[in-house]
Amino acid sequence: MIKAAQRLGFTLDEVADLLAATQFGRADAGLQSRAAAKLAEVDAELAELTAVRDTLRAALAAGCDDLLACSESPCCPVPFDTKVDDRATSAGGSCGC
Template sequence: MSLRINEVAQAAGVNRETLRYYERRGLLEKPDRSPGGHRLYDERAVHTLRIIKAAQRLGFTLEEVADLIEVGRRRGRDSGLQARAREKLVEVEERIADLETIRSNLVAAIDAGCDDLHVCATTDCCPVPFVEITTRPTDA
């Protein structure tokens, strides 16, 4: 079954330009062409687009997704997804910890009634740890 670009884009929930961009980047295989020059895709293209969007929602960058797809094409089914998913999980957990710190600092600033960061930062009772926020702990 052949699908035109609008049908594939709609089925995958992307726009036509995104589809063309992914094709240029090599994320999608080059489609066949009709005698009139129209791109003709199969259902695999829709499936691949959905995989790309799902991987992005899981936090993978487009570059990482492209690498996973390329490695999967070369190796068959083993794309290293398990190892990469574990690495991404560590990144996500670090971001969550950062967000929890940000949340606590914002709650403390709201509770303290801070209205002016310059004034607040120069007082001893300021709940916002300006130095700690701007530096990240190093791994020992």
């Protein structure tokens, strides 16, 4: 049971808390609410990883090969400037950086 819960993303502390709540019949044992919260965490992580994947794909498509040159190129999809979040999606073709 513990390994199954861990495969769902629950930490050992979270599993212990779930088991203790169930064992002592606490009203807040709430696997439903905890599973919903864990699902929200997983969705947020997936969104972040998707953005990283998309940026890496754009960097490969743009031909990025030099970190210093890319950091100075406005067409580079790698987000060196935190104010510019949409460069990965706007870069199309070879950038030459």
